[in-house]
Amino acid sequence: MVEWTEFERTTIQDIFSKMNYDVVGQQSLARCLVVYPWTQRYFGNFGNLYNAAAIMGNPMVAAHGRVVLHGLDKAVKNMDNIKAAYAELSVLHSEKLHVDPDNFRLLGDCLTVVVAAQLGAAFTPEVQAAFQKFLAVVISSLQRQYH
């Protein structure tokens, strides 16, 4: 089982309680689609993803970014059993959505960049380490039900 220090727990709760899910969700997903363009293949029905400006302004991207970020709430509220919390979502991504599990890491990286840009110097190395550890656990849990 994953062990969390007090600092790590506090850091994660702190970051997410102050987060604007609408902005961060939209930014993270949009960045993923811009920086790793092959990920656009999962969003064929999202309309115009033709360039960075189109992606940034796309309302379906914004809405879906929000959905994904709220999905992270499960982990924030269940840090001591993220694996179980994501069992169903993992099955969904594998068997229904057919998402290559590599993409979880790409989205995690984009989310980290967005949070870093927002927090600036407050995103210290220790905070970064805690945040990346949290995301690594989330990603591992989402990958777990793939066969």
Place this chain on the structure above:
Amino acid sequence: MVEWSDSERNTIASVWGKINVDEIGPQTLARVLIVYPWTQRYFGSFGNLSSASAILGNPKVANHGKTVLNALDKAVKNLDGIKGTYSELSQLHCDKLNVDPDNFRLLADCLTIVVATAFGSAFNPAVQATWQKFLSVVVAALSSRYF
């Protein structure tokens, strides 16, 4: 050969022009050692790396961070020949330093995060995409002499 649009060339020059290598180099290397602690194995002679604050205050880490970041200048000034530019450095890292090339990506990730914390919202998705493309070319060039 890697193709760079005019806009990408401008973006890279602009970001690099605003970076204070003496500040960003130390921060980046410190983050690598903190967030990915196994990388400390390469720096056995650096003295005290026993905690985040020790790493952040360690003068050898700071100096070496500057060395590494300064070496990126070569790539910024030779966008059309990054592979050739880094051929010797690649051999050095492989044959003499025995660095696992995976670590280049970790350093690149930490550098991206430090740049994001410094630039905030100016590090928009299009800039991020260009910057990450640049770093992935650098990482590939540094890995190119490994067999």
